[in-house]
Amino acid sequence: MTEPAVTKLSVNLNAIAQLRNRRDLPWPSVTGLGAQALIAGAHGLTVHPRPDERHIRRSDLPEIRALIDDEFPQAEFNIEGYPTEAFLQLVEANQPDQATLVPDDPAQATSDHGWDFRRNRELLKPVVARLKKQGIRVSLFADADGDRDALAAAAETGTDRVEFYTGPYGGCYDDPKAAAVELENLQRSAEAAEGLGLGINAGHDLTVANLPALKQHMPALLEVSIGHGLTADALQYGMTETVKRFLSACGHDI
Known part of the structure; x- marks a missing residue:
């Protein structure tokens, strides 16, 4: 049995940045709320810069990098995005601990599917090698469909981890039977990834309510990246209390 x-x-931080961008004003502060999250115990900060800068701006990245370097050196910086040359140069300039590569079209509202690893294996191989040469851990966005052959193709790219897309599970918040099916898919996928030597991340529509069951079905889960649900809760509970609630849902003693 897998040791948890x-x-x-x-x-x-994308949702915070999107709220800021509604006005030509510096608040809410992306770095200020990021610092609050880290003080409260979060292990890192994630951003997904898009070409139109509708939430995180390119100018935010050096500020977040400096925040972590100067005040929270134990924390990790994770940058997500589609691996265009412009994105890769942005990653290299800001040296995150992890780069998460997603197959998004620039016009997408949010990430909503994983890579087709069989089709994109040769595209991803040199990108993964380029980032790892910089000392950056690489994670690839993956569908939780239990397809071991697809995950084997992911492993052949040289990636360190896969991040399973949990949107279908999060979307079952009012349907326990459907949620149980999605949890089984996630469990099978995680077991296959672990058997291939891949580290396991997860993200999308995760909440305080649905995290404990996810942890139970994915005991090897190394990291969750959470934005929308966490930001929504922060409006009600404040950032500090919200981070503590999510840490508790992840299995941490608070």
Whole structure:
């Protein structure tokens, strides 16, 4: 039986940045709330810069990098995005601890599917090698469909981890039977990934309510990246209390 992993919490700052961008004003502060999250115990910060800068701006990245370097050196910085040359140069300039590569079209509202690893294996191989040469851990966004052959193709890219897309599970918040089916898919996928030597991350529509069951079905889960649900809760409970609630849902003693 898999020994349960310590699941780290990375706070995605995109929703905070999107709220800021509604006005030509510096608040809410992306770095200020990021600092609050880290003080409260979050293990890292995640951003997903898009070409139109509708939430995180390119100018935010050096500020987040400096925040972590100067005040929270134990924390990790995770940058997500589609591996265009411009994105890769942005990653290399800001040296995150982890780069999470997603197959998004630039016009997508949010990530909503994983890579087709068989089709994109040769595209991803040199990108993964390039980032790892910089000392950056690489994670690839993956569908939780239990397809071991697809995950084997992911492993052949040289990636360190896969991040399972949990949107279908999160979308079952009012349907326990459907949620149980999605949890079984996630469990099978995680077991296959672990058997291939891949580290396991997860993200999308995760909440305080659905995290404990996810942890139970994915005991090797290393990291969750959470933005929308966490930001929504922060409006009600405040950032500090919200981070503590999510850490508790991840299995941490608070």
